[in-house]
Structures are given as structure tokens and as C-alpha cells.
Amino acid sequence: MTKEHFYISENSLDFTGDSYYEEIIETQITNQETLIELGRGTEIVFENEKLIEVYEYYEDNRDIYRRKREIAPNELNYRKPIYQPKSILKSIISTSGLHQIGGDFSDDFYRPSEKISTSFQYLGYINNEDPTFSWLPYKLHLTYPIYLAAEILFLDYSDNKKPKLFNLDELLKCSPILDEVDINSEISFIPQNFNFQPSNNYCLEINSGIPNWIQGHYIPKCPKSGKRMQFVCQIYNGSQTEKSNIVPASDWNKNYFEKMEFFGADLYIFIEPESNIVCMFTQGT
Template sequence: MIEKKQKFLAGWEIYFENIETAIAFLKTHGVDKEGFMFFKEAQKALEFEIEGNKLIKGYKHHNDIKELVWENVNLPISDWTDHKVFLMEKDPKGTHRIGGSIPQKLILPKHSELSAKFQYIGTLDCTDPYFNWINMNELHIVFPVNECYGGVYLDYSNPLKPQLIEDLTDPDDWYESIDEGIQTEYSQVNFKTTNVLDVSKFNQREALLCGVPLWYQFPHVPKCPISNEPMRFICSIESDKDIRAVNNERNEILIFEDMGHLMLFYNPVTKILFANVEH
């Protein structure tokens, strides 16, 4: 007898006609009931009734509205991991930090066609149980804030010397920078992880989303260029008016394009990170 089960997904934009992107969505956006409740209030979420690899009924939820969207659809995979949704909220005693001085031994990436320098964005404490799957003590986040909005792949084989994978970064996608050669330092704000999923804090940019991505544009789950598998989501770093440049008047605050957010994905086996701006 085929087992019946209920599965939940964060977000709603899945198109079964495209098998590759559908598989990436399922593998990245599977959540437990708590994550489902958060996403259906913060944005939208899906509830699936499944038998084997058949989607018997698929519902889209937004707040208290429940809409039947699919019936009797063949799924490209029959099971996937349910990821834990959690937040990072501002806390002076938190072990994660956005902004602050560049760690002494960290060497920032460079590229001959890049106008703006890579900037130090912050550091995640990967001894935190929520992030220990990353398999390094600290993840130093770097990104050329005024360029490469389409994303960059970085090799973290040496956590203190991340290397830009140049042949996977399209220079035509890069924006002309007004801050050529400037190394910006941002004021430091500390964060702590929490499993209390406070939608109002998230909406007010007082907390960063971790575990499962929330897309404002069409979902684009990156594939690891080595394993060819969908990469695991780490967190989103928001543009933040409280994180101010301390040595660059033109960059008054930490801002990604038009108050967007920096999305981070990682493969702990290949040690490849993908970072891109979404808004």
C-alpha cells in the first residue's frame, strides 16, 4: 500500500513543467510545520498531499487563505529534506556580526575587470549549531557591494583567502561602480540565532532569514559548479540603515542595490559559496 504523507514548502513559485528547476525548488524549500506557518504569513507557502511520487492535492496558503492549485500531478522526486527556518536577530552579545573591521588574516578576492573592491560584509560563527553544517569555524562574508548583482561564485577551500571563480562570473553583468578602489568599513552590529519566528521583526528588518530563502523575484536556486547539485541556503543579509559606513561618506549605509538583500548559498563538500543580490 502506498503511504500517504503531507509535506510543506516555503514560497509558491514552482513549475512542474521544468523538471530541473522543480527539483531544485523542492530540495531547497522543504520546511517543517513551523516554517510553513512563518512563510504563509511572511509571504506564501505550499501544502502538499502526496502518495508515492504523485501530488494528489497541492494548496497555496497566504495568511488564512487556502487555494487548491494542483491535483494529480507527477512529482519529479518523491521525497526531500525539510529544512529548519530560523532567524538571526540583533543582540549586542550575539556571536555573529555584520560590519566591523576586516579580520586581520583575511585576504579579500580580486579581479582585473572589477571596478569596485570586494568588501568585508561580516562573519558567521559556524560553531553555532544552526551553522555547523558549513564545516568551518567562521565564515567570512565578502562581496563587491556596488557590482556583481547577478552573483559571484567563491571557493572557500581556504576560509581566510576566498577565491573568485572567474570563469563563472560574467563581467557583462557587472555594474559600473562609483566607488572604485575604496575599501569601506561598516559599523558592527551583532546577531544571535533564534528559533522564535517573529514575522514582524523580519518585516521590519530587525531579523535576518536563515535556512530557507524568501524570494521577491523569480526563484533562482544556484547549482554548485562542481557537484551540479542545488546549493544549500545559508541566510539573507539585509540592507540596513543601522549599519553605517565609518570611512566612506558616499556609502552612508550597508545597502545592496535598491535596499535589497544579499543571499548566500553554500556546498560544504566542494566548499563553493554563491552570493547574489535580490530585491
């Protein structure tokens, strides 16, 4: 019988059917080339529908190794995954790109009206005219309070031109990260169009397809429907600043206002398409 191989871009997995690990496997299932390029991951091998081998990939001194590990007794009955392999999608700047990073609020998309301690910034949009994102219910315009010390943000896009804060009470307790930023601060970023293209590794700008977790796997649940949310993309670096009324408190602080970035972290963006709830949070080292 032919052996079937499956590749997951995470290590230290448990193949018992536990829901936590199944969520990771479904989210991170990919191809062998991606594991080799990333220098991490797990390969599982089936024969006659039975799990027969498990290998872990790891990097040491820039060399990639594939090491067999024992199958635990409680993993022997693990059924082969039914999930479709995914590819990393990395951003490529293109004047004809369907998606946009940067820009500003307009009649197509308004800043959230609720008042918190800092202002919201416009980040760009992910366009559902791209067949890869046809599952999105609309062109998804993105906004986030970059300079707010918030753990997690939920926005209700029931009116997708005028999103409302869903967890307002939590955000009202959050303070600005920098003293020179407040509710009247304005900063916008140069608009740049881009496309996504399949890749075996992540870029340093915008990625989609498979999340690149920095502080551990976390798929949010929608606070409105209770359903698991779907990964849209993550942003590490955006475009340069176009205009701003913020006066940096020091030469060092100028760095935080020269381009779209999240204090060295990645911004993760998820949506629950039926409830129209969007979730955003950061992970960093």
C-alpha cells in the same frame, strides 16, 4: 488511515517529480504556520502513500485563504516528499551572538587580492560553532563588492582566510554602480553580533533557513564541482557605516553609504562545502 500533510512556501508548483520543482520543494518545505504568516504556499495531502489533495494559500486584503486545486492526471503518481521541513531563521542582535554583521578585514580574513573596478567590503561572518551551521567547514567570513554592477560572484575559499575570485574574467568586465566608487574606495560597517532564531516570517535584516525569493527560485550550481550549492543566508540590511573615504556625488547618493545595503535588493549567499566555492548574487524589485 492517517492523512499526511506537507507544506511548501511557494505557489504554482508541479507535482510530477520534475527536477526543477523538486528542488523548490526540497528548499522551501516548512510548516503550515509559516504559510499562513507569509500568505502564500502550497499544501499537499497524502493517504496510503497517494497524493489525494492539493491546496494553495494566498492573501487577499490581509486575509489568508486556503483554496483547493485539482490534481492533474500526471500528478497522481507523485510520491510523498522525503525532505525534512525547515524553519525560517531570522537575525536577532545580541552582544553574545555567535554571528557578526559588519566589521573589517583583519589577520583572520583578508580582502581578495585580485583587482577589479571597485573595492570589496567586509560583511561579517557566519559561525559554524552554532549547531545550526555545523555543516559549514569553517567560520565563514563574508566579503562582497557592494558597489560593483555584477550579476553573480564566485569566490574560492580553499584558503578560507584569503579567498580568490573564481569568475575573475566576468568581473573584470563589470563597472561601478556609482561614479564616486573605485578600487581605492574604503567603507566599513559597525560590527554587531547576532543570533538566528526560528520564525514563521522574514525580518528586514538577515535571514536563513529558507530563502525568500524576490525574482524567482535560483539555486546555483558550483562551477568547480557541478554540485548544487547550499543556502547560507541572505542579507537585506546590515549595520551602519563606521568609516569611509567615499565622497558622495550628491545628497541623494549619501543614502548609499550610510549603512550596509544592496540598493534595495537582498544579497543571497551559498556555499559548496566540499569544493569551498562561495556564491553571492542579489535579487530586488
